Amino acid sequence: MKRNSKTGSALKEVIETPREADAEASGGVTAVTRALQLLDTFGMQDEHLSLAELTRRSQMHKTTALRLLRTLALAGYVVQREDGGWRLGPAAGWLGARYQASFDANGVVEPMLLALSQATGESAAFYVREGNSRTCLARVEGPQPIRHHARMGAMLPLDLGSPGRVILAFSGEPGKLYEDIRKKGYHYSIGEREKNVATVSAPVFGLRWALLGSVCISGPADRLPKAKLIGHAKTIMKAANELSYALAGRPTAQTPAVVSTWHP
Known part of the structure; x- marks a missing residue:
């Protein structure tokens, strides 16, 4: 024709x-x-x-x-x-x-964690996947006298705690729980890996929008009940999305929908 x-x-x-x-x-x-x-x-x-x-x-x-x-x-x-x-x-x-070779991830991650800690008043950390575990790559302690301490470099389970659950979800793990996490773009947990510890996490994407890890805040469960964790979720996602854009660049066909939905 x-x-x-x-x-x-x-x-x-x-x-x-x-x-x-x-x-x-x-x-x-x-x-x-x-x-x-x-x-x-x-x-x-x-x-x-x-x-x-x-x-x-x-x-x-x-x-x-x-x-x-x-x-x-x-x-x-x-x-x-x-x-x-x-x-x-x-x-x-x-x-x-x-x-x-020239990009210093810590030069971007650590300032973001510091800003996140100051905004929420809690400790902030960045986790990456290591095989079937996760490890804390960077951390900023919160200003509160009582706070949750995570050991840098410790190998932790992926299926316990919100940082690992988020990594599993955005790695394509099947199941309703992980589908819900992918839909919301964040996840919170209370006492799942450690008693009386609460966390809320969101995914971070790297070059060409491949999953890089997760960012979270954590603290005592009595200071971070469910309602407060959910209230912090948008702040966590905003920080995670800004970090993703800093690492991955502008949006492409591979940009996950949850990032473009929440990014200001």
Whole structure:
């Protein structure tokens, strides 16, 4: 079927003009913005994508996408396969490796934990997964004279306590409990791993929106009853989401819905 050139032009204007306006309004270069949008269409599981799929995901005109892909290929950021599909090139991998090598996660995590502790008046911690366990990677003690202490580097169970439950949930663990956590974007627990200790946690995502770990506040259960934990949930999620954006960058197709829902 022959494509109506007027219809195609109108469609191109509807799809691409807002992006051009955004780039120009922020002082950006439209061509660079579009090229980055094409790179962002590749997901963690995508070994390669067809031109049709790239244009569908980026909502970009086919001729524009092809021109940008060929330019990116000259610099090694994408490679065209023999079947016509496209995959990320070695330059993209090298750029990611340099980012990881130069990025000091503690320089971002610890200030966030400090701000979270000051906002809630409780101790704040960041947990990551280590096989079938979790470990505390960073921690800021709260200002209260009575507080919960977590030993840095200690291997703790994933299925006891809100930090581990959140990690399991956003790792895809099946079951109603984990479905509810994914839907809400946070989880709280009281006395689950340690008697009289209460926590509330939210997920943190890293490069390309892969799960990195969880952030939590903790304290004595008599100071943090259920109602107060739920009241702190939005503060926890805001901190976790801001940390995720600092680590993962701007939203992409891989950005979990819960992050974009709660992020201000």
